[in-house]
Amino acid sequence: MSVTSNRAAYLTEQGDAADEELGNLLDGLRQRLKTISPKYFYDERGSQLFEQITELPEYYLTRTELAIMHRHVEEMAQLIGPEASLIEFGSGSSQKIRILLDHIDALAAYVPVDISKDHLVASADAIAADYPAIEVLPVAADFTQPFALPDPVVTPIRNIVYFPGSTIGNFSPEAALDLLKVMHHEAGAGGRLLIGIDLRKDRNILERAYNDASGVTAAFNLNILSHLNNTFGADFDPAAYRHVAEYNDSAGRIEMYLVSEKGQTVTIGRETIAVADGERILTEHSHKYTFEGFAELAAQAGFRPIKHWTDADEMFAICFLERD
Ligand code: SAH
Ligand code: AVI
Numbered sequence: 001m002s003v004t005s006n007r008a009a010y011l012t013e014q015g016d017a018a019d020e021e022l023g024n025l026l027d028g029l030r031q032r033l034k035t036i037s038p039k040y041f042y043d044e045r046g047s048q049l050f051e052q053i054t055e056l057p058e059y060y061l062t063r064t065e066l067a068i069m070h071r072h073v074e075e076m077a078q079l080i081g082p083e084a085s086l087i088e089f090g091s092g093s094s095q096k097i098r099i100l101l102d103h104i105d106a107l108a109a110y111v112p113v114d115i116s117k118d119h120l121v122a123s124a125d126a127i128a129a130d131y132p133a134i135e136v137l138p139v140a141a142d143f144t145q146p147f148a149l150p151d152p153v154v155t156p157i158r159n160i161v162y163f164p165g166s167t168i169g170n171f172s173p174e175a176a177l178d179l180l181k182v183m184h185h186e187a188g189a190g191g192r193l194l195i196g197i198d199l200r201k202d203r204n205i206l207e208r209a210y211n212d213a214s215g216v217t218a219a220f221n222l223n224i225l226s227h228l229n230n231t232f233g234a235d236f237d238p239a240a241y242r243h244v245a246e247y248n249d250s251a252g253r254i255e256m257y258l259v260s261e262k263g264q265t266v267t268i269g270r271e272t273i274a275v276a277d278g279e280r281i282l283t284e285h286s287h288k289y290t291f292e293g294f295a296e297l298a299a300q301a302g303f304r305p306i307k308h309w310t311d312a313d314e315m316f317a318i319c320f321l322e323r324d
Contacts, residue, residue: 011121012150014141022232022269029273029281036224038170038284039115039142043227047119049220051093056216058208061166064316065196069099069164072309072318076194077103079307079320085156087111087186089143089163094123096164101131109135109152113143144175146182159191166198166316169253169287173297176287180301184323193303193321199314200288203247210245210254210286218243221256224283234268244280256284291317 015021028035042050054062069076080086082105088097091112101107110127114120117140124138137150149159161183168176183193210217221243225236241258248255257280266273275281289297294317295305303321310317 011117011124012137012139012141012148013117014139014145014147025228025232026268026271029268034273034275034279034281036228036281036283038224040224040227040231041220041284042114042116042119043223043230044116044118046220046223046227047092047116049216049223052216053212053220056209056212056214058212059217060205060209060315061198064311065164065166065318066096066099068309068311068316068318069096073099073103075307075309076100076318076320077105080104080160080192080194081157082106083108083154083157084160085109085111085149085152085158087113087149087159087161089113089161089183090165090167091120091123091138092116092165093119094127097127097162098130100162101127101134107134108154108156109137109150111137111139111150111152113139113141113147115140115142143182144179146185149186157190159187161187161191161193162195163193164196164318166196166286168195168294169198169289170284171287172285173287177297177300180298180303184302187323189323191323192306193298193319195319195321197289197291197294197317197319198286199310199317200252200290201315203249205315206247206254206288207245210256211243217245221245221258221283225258228268232268234266236266237264240264241281251285252288254284254286254288255282256286257282289317291319294319 053059085108091114112124120138124136128136135152141147222238225238228234240261244257244259260275260279263277264275302324306320306322308317308319
């Protein structure tokens, strides 16, 4: 773990060694259904493309969650209480947190946690500049592994883990449970969780959201290959793959793939991998929950729902939970 100064405050960096990362990546590509972790979407360009996705007319998730936040923020702020530390998992552009920061009294600290380091630093700097009274302590880490929390100057009364965006949906139910356990750990005694979940709905609405007419989601999906080329020296040809997103009704999830347009090989490290014509590489699942299904999962991690809010069409929910 190293600590380097930046304008926001101090950036804490925690992560796996490069060879462990490469080993995990190769394990995924050796499976019968080749799989790349969706965490590799988020290099600087991937983070920018995700920002564009949030503004697409088809991608209802962000504007629906923002509307719920605006509508119920006073009640959320009351439940959070004064002198809390807000720990945001997958903070991205730190846009939604601003709604809470505008309404919470005497926050102890804001701790944005994200794997996309440059984007994290820029977003944390912007928050620090716009909210000079709040201590901003960014952590660049893979949040699926427990990480050390920075020490704020003001000792928080409680930790609130904030996990918006329905990013929990990008994990299998087993991995989501493990992640909820990490959040339970990071929340600590008396801690709470405020989390966004995308609800089950008509497959046409879902498939449109992940197959936008302007092709931004396709560019986001294909960018994962450029990220692997830059990070691991791989030689994927992104132009030789095509984006596919479809809803799997029985599993309740959108599945995103890259489909190879021809037989080809890719070299990563010392390994050469054959990809057949028409073969699919799985890049992302996006699970859609019922509120009850999510509450059941959260209960297994030691969280009890206190309150939840939805929009009028019940497209999206924000849940506030406390530790048992
Ligand atoms: N919270 C924002 C961004 C959601 S996009 C919103 O609600 O709009 C998902 C974010 O999680 C990205 O910023 C990505 O970089 C981050 N992320 C994805 N997987 C991660 C991981 N394993 N560890 C840390 N951050 C991760
Ligand atoms: C970050 N996550 C919740 C997004 C989702 O909707 O699953 C990522 C995304 N993938 C394609 N479009 C957006």
